[in-house]
Amino acid sequence: MKTKILFILFSMTILLGFSQDAYYWHKSKKVVLKKIAEKRFIIFNGEIEEADLRNFLNIPTFEKVINKGNTVLGNSVIPYKNRISAIDTWMVLEDSLFLTTDLKRQDEIIYESSCYCTEENVELAFTNLFYVKLFDKSDIELLEIMTNKHNVMIMGNNQSIPLYYTLACSKNSGGNAMQMANLFYESGCFELVEYDFFGFEGLLACVNDSLFQYQWDLNNTGFRGSPVGLDINFCQAREITTGIPSVKVAVFDTGIDKEHPDLNNIDSASCDVESPLLSPSELYRAHGTCCAGTIGACTNNNKGIAGIAPGCKLMAISSSFSWNFMQKAAGGINFAWHNGAAVISNSWGGPNYDLPESEPFEKAIDSALIYGRGGLGTVIVFASHNKDCTQIYYPASYSDSILVVGGNTPYGERINPECYYYGATCDWGSNYGQKLDIVAPGCWMFSTDIHGAAGYRDGSEPYSVGPDYFENWHGTSASCPIVAAVAALVLSRNTHLTQKQVVDVIESTAQKVSSEDIYDYQITAGRPNGTWHEEMGYGMVDAYAAVMACPTTYFENKSINTDTEVVGCDVDIQNVSVGNNAKLDIEARGNITITGPFEVNLGSELVLH
Secondary structure: OOEEEEEEEEOOOOEEEEEEEEEEEEOOEEEEEEEEEEEEEEEEEOOOOHHHHHHHHOOOOOOEEEEEEEEOOOOOEEEHHHOOOOEEEEEEEEOOHHHHOOHHHOOOEEEEEEEEEOOOOOEEEEEEEEEEEOOOHHHHHHHHHHHHHOOOEEEEEEOOOOOEEEEEOOOOOOOOHHHHHHHHHHOOOOOEEEEEEEEHHHHOOOOOOOOHHHOOOOOOOOHHHOOOOOOOOHHHHHOOOOOOOOOEEEEEEOOOOOOOOOOOOEOOOOEEOOOOOOOOOOOOOOHHHHHHHHHHOOOOOOOOOOOOOOOOEEEEEEOOOOOOHHHHHHHHHHHHHHOOEEEEEEOOOOOOOOOOOOHHHHHHHHHHHHHHHHHOOOEEEEEOOOEOOOOOOOOOOOOOOOEEEEEEOOOOOEOOOOOEEOOEEOOOEOOOOOOOOEEEEOOOEEEEOOOHHHOOOOOOOOOOOOOOEEEEEOOHHHHHHHHHHHHHHHHHHOOOOOHHHHHHHHHHOOEOOOHHHOOOOEEEOOEEEEEEEOOOEOOEOOHHHHHHOOOEEEEEEEEEOOOEEEEEOEEEEEEEEEOOOOEEEEEEOOOEEEOOOEEEOOOOEEEEO
């Protein structure tokens, strides 16, 4: 089989100054880059082994093979004039010896390009591809004229967006793919021109899940021309924790597919609010399985997606969302916190369901917030909804202690009807306003689907990635479980935190993202955890910053008669008495402070570390 081998070569980095020849366009704004002199992006034609390449280029060894893999255009592209796309085999190498070789003179090399660095010192490379969307189907003649003139190949057009074409450059083109995309954009002849680039760090995937490369929300390597690195910092967070089984996340939704091959951490306790016995959970639709995958899909299993908190347990709370729902929902919330749920994720709410205010439901919420987790409180997370208005609907609006989550795009803006969604504007937007607390990615995302043909995808539609996964997961329903998962990671780091402390950590560590600087975050009355904006809340959730935060654990007004362990970042002890023969074990990552009465009785033991 004919293959191509992609190389990124880098060692002693010499950065040249910013150049008007090195730039790309993002939303009508020119983004200027630095050219990296000793790094190259290269595509070899044919199936070539490393040993053959060493002989071909007359170099003794490749000292560092960073990564390698395969990629294809995918079945979303209809080949143009029966053109067949070869499989690409890429590698990331460190070696400066290629600089002694005139790359374009080698027959085996079909494309080579410089690499670049942004003003934020993020290194990136443009592949040989770029994308053009026509104004009208008759513009295909103009596209053919321009591609022929500049030796650019039309690979095919998109099945769902027929006017959206994939173009490929070679070493014989009039420039590299960045330069050609700039030329096509600046011609003004096309509705849309997009680049295909990635950050070097993005190739070094922190997990081996097969669909992780598409999860921009977890690791954004420049998805659809978006800023590299605009994501929730998943890879950094998972170096600290992937979650622990004692931290359970209840997914109150349409049920979880317990047979899904990528979901093996579902708790034995489950609830179906439609059943008089409240157990076990049922599977009504695929929505809940998508939520569950975002939170807890297995990682490093060489398949599917990566979940944010795969080490935590998933608790299924299912509903068909039918009549008398609020009474039933009260039972679901009560079941969750009574059965040990540390976090409850709720990707639902009015006005679609016309949800009335409900005293039993509100009492259930209050009980979870106050009495859950042995009195520390259960973290409750709600989606803000998708009506593009300034109202947060009930029940998300019921309590200020509920964490309300809106949605943002990979470009750092609130999802709204002006956003491009698969090449066209969408007809929905993330709700916002005074009750909005935070945002998380909410469009162009992947998650688990009901396995087989019963879910959103049966494996036959365009863009399909098989019957077990869904590639169009979107809305604040997709944003909500991201924040729920981050809350679970925070609690996995310190199970002694109160519900309020978890919320404070997530809000105070949020990233102040702002597309084109349109959001002016301000100090706002009633918002004590930093600057805030009505469309973005405190900003986009940051998993790494949240798990690294170190709030104080207060241990006060206690009489200890049995062995007790206190774990925290900073621990504050006040008015504590340790009874006879009891042991108090205090473990702090920061400081241990005794600020009030502290009594250690005869035969008792105090351990500090």
